[in-house]
Amino acid sequence: MDVSDLEPPAPLVDTLEAAETLASGEYLRMVHRRDPCLLRDHLNQRGFGYITRSQEEGCVQTFIWRRGDAEAEAAARAVDKENSA
Amino acid sequence: MSYATLSLKQSPHFSVPMRYYLSAPLFTMAAAVILLWKGPDALVSRWIPSLLAMTHFLTLGFLAMVMFGSVQQILPVLMGSPVPRPRLVSRTIHGLMSVGILLLCSGFLSGQARLFQGAVIFLGAGSGLFIAVVAYCLIRAQSAHATVTATALAITALGITVSLGLYLAAGYGWTAIPQSHLLTNLHLAWGLSGWVALLIIGVSYQVIPMFHVTPDYPRLVTRWLSKLLFLGLVAWTIASLMVHQASWTAGLAAVCLAIYALATLNLKRRRRRRLSDVTLDYWQLAAASLLAAVLCWTAEQLIPGLTIPPVLLGILWVVGFAMSAISGMLHKIAPFIIWLQLNNHRQIQGRIQGKIPTMKQIIPEAWARWQLRLHTAALGLLLGAALWPEALTYPAALALFLAAALLWWNLVSATRLCLKLTRRQQTEY
Numbered sequence: 001m002d003v004s005d006l007e008p009p010a011p012l013v014d015t016l017e018a019a020e021t022l023a024s025g026e027y028l029r030m031v032h033r034r035d036p037c038l039l040r041d042h043l044n045q046r047g048f049g050y051i052t053r054s055q056e057e058g059c060v061q062t063f064i065w066r067r068g069d070a071e072a073e074a075a076a077r078a079v080d081k082e083n084s085a
Numbered sequence: 086m087s088y089a090t091l092s093l094k095q096s097p098h099f100s101v102p103m104r105y106y107l108s109a110p111l112f113t114m115a116a117a118v119i120l121l122w123k124g125p126d127a128l129v130s131r132w133i134p135s136l137l138a139m140t141h142f143l144t145l146g147f148l149a150m151v152m153f154g155s156v157q158q159i160l161p162v163l164m165g166s167p168v169p170r171p172r173l174v175s176r177t178i179h180g181l182m183s184v185g186i187l188l189l190c191s192g193f194l195s196g197q198a199r200l201f202q203g204a205v206i207f208l209g210a211g212s213g214l215f216i217a218v219v220a221y222c223l224i225r226a227q228s229a230h231a232t233v234t235a236t237a238l239a240i241t242a243l244g245i246t247v248s249l250g251l252y253l254a255a256g257y258g259w260t261a262i263p264q265s266h267l268l269t270n271l272h273l274a275w276g277l278s279g280w281v282a283l284l285i286i287g288v289s290y291q292v293i294p295m296f297h298v299t300p301d302y303p304r305l306v307t308r309w310l311s312k313l314l315f316l317g318l319v320a321w322t323i324a325s326l327m328v329h330q331a332s333w334t335a336g337l338a339a340v341c342l343a344i345y346a347l348a349t350l351n352l353k354r355r356r357r358r359r360l361s362d363v364t365l366d367y368w369q370l371a372a373a374s375l376l377a378a379v380l381c382w383t384a385e386q387l388i389p390g391l392t393i394p395p396v397l398l399g400i401l402w403v404v405g406f407a408m409s410a411i412s413g414m415l416h417k418i419a420p421f422i423i424w425l426q427l428n429n430h431r432q433i434q435g436r437i438q439g440k441i442p443t444m445k446q447i448i449p450e451a452w453a454r455w456q457l458r459l460h461t462a463a464l465g466l467l468l469g470a471a472l473w474p475e476a477l478t479y480p481a482a483l484a485l486f487l488a489a490a491l492l493w494w495n496l497v498s499a500t501r502l503c504l505k506l507t508r509r510q511q512t513e514y
Contacts, residue, residue: 005357007296009424009444041432
């Protein structure tokens with residue numbers, strides 16, 4: 001999901017809506033042009049796990065999964081590790 | 086990437102900036118009423134008391150009010166340095182400034198010394214408290230990006246502007262104080278090219294790329310422009326005090342302002358989203374007016390015998406550049422602050438359900454677009470009235486009043502929606 005062309009607060013709102021639709025084993029990969037500072041609190045409050053990592057200039061990638069969904073978390077962490085290598 | 090790290094959780098209660106935003110258009114309406122009352126004679130010379138009253142309703146009442154409120158919002162959010170006791174500080178400064186502005190403008194209209202004496206006390210206390218609080222917060226700021234530098238320079242410029250302004254106002258209040266046109270010119274230059282321009286420039290480094298999904302301003306611009314503009318004003322001040330008639334020494338400041346205007350117009354051209362955006366159109370009007378003002382000033386310096394009416398330059402600067410940029414930002418930032426308030430309120434209550442209105446539901450795009458049309462009409466008519474006062478003063482005053490009234494209505498409607506939804510959130514919880 002690429003929200004980097006959206007103005008605030010659309011990246012936050014759209015990401016949370018997409019995260020709510022995650023099924024078991026699924027994770028969401030969100031790409032934004034800046035650090036999604038408000039998103040973290042919302043994700044914590046709503047029971048999601050996440051990793052955020054800055055890629056090249058102007059690109060921050062966030063992986064989101066339902067907390068307790070070990071399969072989705074493992075898959076997200078594997079892709080994140082691959083990307084950051 | 087030069088984005089500041091946003092600390093949106095530290096955003097103060099929305100009443101902190103909003104009380105300033107809600108009162109600012111009322112002062113613009115007061116300026117328009119003076120123009121309707123005094124008619125074409127008010128625009129004949131920059132030294133006419135009714136024009137001085139109008140100018141201060143616009144610069145102090147509209148521009149400074151919005152800027153004071155916005156600085157109290159950006160200190161915690163953009164610079165990670167919250168204002169201590171924000172609601173009390175906001176209320177106190179707002180009260181002192183509102184009374185001071187009314188006293189000063191009543192003083193210009195009536196010529197009564199006591200009103201000026203009161204204005205000096207209230208405006209001195211209000212601005213002094215604001216400068217002290219902002220200086221304290223800037224010293225503690227956790228960030229050191231270009232907006233922090235520009236804000237620090239803007240506050241220094243405000244200190245100079247206020248000191249000169251209080252001295253000049255004291256001249257009306259206490260007869261023994263000597264006055265000069267040079268001091269008035271310095272007050273004007275430090276106020277408009279220093280405080281107003283530097284703050285708008287610094288804030289635009291953040292808000293234009295963030296809200297309009299444009300590339301950042303070029304690194305050379307963000308790194309040097311505000312410092313060079315400040316230096317240009319210092320050079321012009323020293324030259325003016327030593328040589329007099331040294332207006333060409335303001336060339337460095339003029340070049341900086343022209344570069345900023347061109348960089349802003351270029352960002353609009355290079356934006357990623359090609360959707361229509363009313364706030365970006367305000368920015369375009371602001372940058373074009375700034376460029377026009379600089380070009381008019383430069384032409385006057387270079388072409389012997391050419392005289393640009395100072396009132397025309399003032400309208401281009403105050404209404405065209407500063408009021409356009411600030412009205413545009415109000416239509417973007419006020420809905421965002423309200424959205425943030427509703428979002429934070431919901432989070433504090435531990436709620437995740439329930440929709441918050443979108444920014445375009447908080448202030449509908451159509452109403453913002455109408456405000457832009459009225460504001461542009463007011464600018465055009467005021468510029469025309471500076472050249473042909475007999476024909477255009479009354480339509481210009483009416484357009485200025487209607488533009489301010491619609492801006493006020495847009496902000497009041499947004500605030501009422503916020504209060505209604507906050508009450509509903511509390512009831513449902």
